[in-house]
Amino acid sequence: xxxxxxxxxxxxxxxxGNIALIGITDHAQKSLGEIVYVELPEVDDEFEVExxxxxIESVKAASDSYMPVSGKIIEIxxxxxxxxxxxxxxxxxxxxxxxxxxxxxxxxxxxxxxxxNELCEEDN
Amino acid sequence: xxxxxxxxxxxxxxxxxxxxxxxxxxLFDDIPEDxxxxxxxxxxxxxxxxxxxxxxxxxxxxxxxxxxxxRGAGAYDHYIPAAVNHLIxxxxxxxxxxxxQPEISQGTLQCIFEYQTMIAxxxxxxxxxxxxxxxxxxxxxxxxxxxxxxxxxxxVVSRSVNPETRKVLETYCxxxxxxxxxxxxDEGVTSVKGLxxxxxxxxxxxxxxxxxxxxxxxxxxxxRENITDKKTKYIVYTDLVAMGMLKTPGESGAxxxxxxxxxxxxxxxxxxxxxxxxxxxxxLIRKMPGRIVGESVDQDGKRSYVLTLQAREQHIxxxxxxxxxxxxxxxxxxxxxxxxxxxxxxxxxxxxxxxxKKSNYTLSKILETGRYKLKFNRPxxxxxxxxxxxxxxxxxxKLLKDGILGGYPLEKEYPELKNTSLVCTTEKxxxxxxxxxxxxxxxx
Numbered sequence: 164x165x166x167x168x169x170x171x172x173x174x175x176x177x178x179x180g181n182i183a184l185i186g187i188t189d190h191a192q193k194s195l196g197e198i199v200y201v202e203l204p205e206v207d208d209e210f211e212v213e214x215x216x217x218x219i220e221s222v223k224a225a226s227d228s229y230m231p232v233s234g235k236i237i238e239i240x241x242x243x244x245x246x247x248x249x250x251x252x253x254x255x256x257x258x259x260x261x262x263x264x265x266x267x268x269x270x271x272x273x274x275x276x277x278x279x280n281e282l283c284e285e286d287n
Numbered sequence: 288x289x290x291x292x293x294x295x296x297x298x299x300x301x302x303x304x305x306x307x308x309x310x311x312x313x314l315f316d317d318i319p320e321d322x323x324x325x326x327x328x329x330x331x332x333x334x335x336x337x338x339x340x341x342x343x344x345x346x347x348x349x350x351x352x353x354x355x356x357x358r359g360a361g362a363y364d365h366y367i368p369a370a371v372n373h374l375i376x377x378x379x380x381x382x383x384x385x386x387x388q389p390e391i392s393q394g395t396l397q398c399i400f401e402y403q404t405m406i407a408x409x410x411x412x413x414x415x416x417x418x419x420x421x422x423x424x425x426x427x428x429x430x431x432x433x434x435x436x437x438x439x440x441x442x443v444v445s446r447s448v449n450p451e452t453r454k455v456l457e458t459y460c461x462x463x464x465x466x467x468x469x470x471x472x473d474e475g476v477t478s479v480k481g482l483x484x485x486x487x488x489x490x491x492x493x494x495x496x497x498x499x500x501x502x503x504x505x506x507x508x509x510x511r512e513n514i515t516d517k518k519t520k521y522i523v524y525t526d527l528v529a530m531g532m533l534k535t536p537g538e539s540g541a542x543x544x545x546x547x548x549x550x551x552x553x554x555x556x557x558x559x560x561x562x563x564x565x566x567x568x569x570x571l572i573r574k575m576p577g578r579i580v581g582e583s584v585d586q587d588g589k590r591s592y593v594l595t596l597q598a599r600e601q602h603i604x605x606x607x608x609x610x611x612x613x614x615x616x617x618x619x620x621x622x623x624x625x626x627x628x629x630x631x632x633x634x635x636x637x638x639x640x641x642x643x644k645k646s647n648y649t650l651s652k653i654l655e656t657g658r659y660k661l662k663f664n665r666p667x668x669x670x671x672x673x674x675x676x677x678x679x680x681x682x683x684x685k686l687l688k689d690g691i692l693g694g695y696p697l698e699k700e701y702p703e704l705k706n707t708s709l710v711c712t713t714e715k716x717x718x719x720x721x722x723x724x725x726x727x728x729x730x731x
């Protein structure tokens with residue numbers, strides 16, 4: 164998890180070359196509770212930083228997922244359509260979208276693990 | 288009059304003092320002056336109960352409620368089985384408001400669940416919601432679903448869709464910056480060429496009606512084939528009575544099916560309240576407005592009903608919801624549920640068959656007079672358009688003297704259809720009623 168970067172909106176991002184995987188953090192899945200549905204974007208959709216790329220519905224709420232950085236969707240995790248609870252079971256092993264980064268510089272404004280943990284502490 | 292307005296001047300003053308204002312008007316300070324009623328309502332002086340009862344009866348007696356009805360155009364004179372009004376008049380149903388702790392009202396939820404099941408089956412769709420206000424708003428809400436899902440800003444609608452439905456659609460779309468594009472007619476049905484011209488990669492949804500406003504059965508398969516963009520949603524407005532006879536819109540590839548179920552025991556009632564329905568594919572269910580009841584089990588494993596998929600509802604994410612509708616005409620939905628249960632599958636088939644045969648018989652008798660011709664030579668369900676020499680208004684005035692409500696004059700909504708009338712025959716019309724109607728039509 165050291166390789167991951169985090170956003171204030173509780174998404175994690177893992178860079179692999181000019182491609183990145185995005186998911187939600189353990190803290191996010193705990194706050195949501197049992198996840199029942201994930202609304203995914205379509206491949207080739209383009210999003211700005213902070214733009215909502217999808218919706219995660221749990222038994223008690225529905226919340227938007229926001230882009231930690233801007234980019235274009237190149238793949239979506241279709242397994243989530245039938246098994247949305249993967250996000251509860253293994254939040255860091257379950258990516259939601261794969262994107263092509265528009266601007267790698269944007270990664271610099273994200274949080275590292277220590278900073279993110281501090282943010283969660285404040286939340287609690 | 289105190290029975291209806293229990294607060295005295297002293298009571299009002301006391302209440303105003305408690306909240307610290309000087310007059311009732313101050314409660315409305317937030318409303319801009321130009322929006323307020325400047326004159327008192329023109330409703331006359333107060334009356335005693337005796338006077339009031341008399342006055343209301345006078346007004347009520349002006350209604351001509353037992354006319355022999357040959358008019359449809361979106362509101363149909365179908366038979367209402369005696370059991371319907373008897374059952375919906377039970378106070379548990381009749382006086383109930385929407386339950387705020389829904390799971391405690393298992394009876395209400397079961398009725399809605401049964402309603403949804405029947406609507407989904409009749410339309411050939413995956414699921415139905417708990418119902419909506421009326422056909423026009425259902426169609427508009429369907430368009431909103433299409434616009435939300437596709438993130439597009441154009442709705443294509445056929446001119447063979449009920450004109451009132453199109454007006455409501457315009458109103459909804461205007462406030463969402465959605466452009467409504469109309470497709471012209473081709474001999475009483477949606478012009479396929481026109482449809483091809485109007486559809487583009489901006490089209491969120493296409494709305495057609497079948498049986499259409501002129502009673503004609505549209506070729507839903509052909510229209511589906513011409514919606515080539517796989518994002519565009521196919522919205523079909525239909526008449527559930529016709530489902531006793533026709534292929535379902537679901538089988539023709541509809542994404543959203545809407546319409547008015549007034550035909551199922553809502554009565555004509557001067558235009559409302561009616562009953563909108565909406566059914567949808569599995570793919571779109573989380574974008575469907577309104578409520579959905581699902582079946583589950585309780586802690587003892589017994590069958591029970593719940594409100595399901597609530598996370599998509601507007602009270603959870605108001606600004607993100609497809610729609611801010613969270614209400615419906617529940618009593619009308621209940622009437623429809625009872626009506627459908629009483630009819631059953633065979634009953635509905637017979638009802639549809641009677642509408643179809645009797646309207647065809649009506650047409651043949653009208654043509655026999657030699658005074659009229661059939662405007663569009665196409666298959667119709669329970670309504671057809673005739674054209675004569677005389678204006679329909681004149682004809683209808685004469686028919687009214689005989690206690691007959693004649694066809695709907697089309698010219699106002701369709702200027703190109705001069706001296707045409709939309710005539711409807713439901714299962715309620717007897718042979719002798721039809722014969723004397725046609726005879727009178729021939730004499731005018």
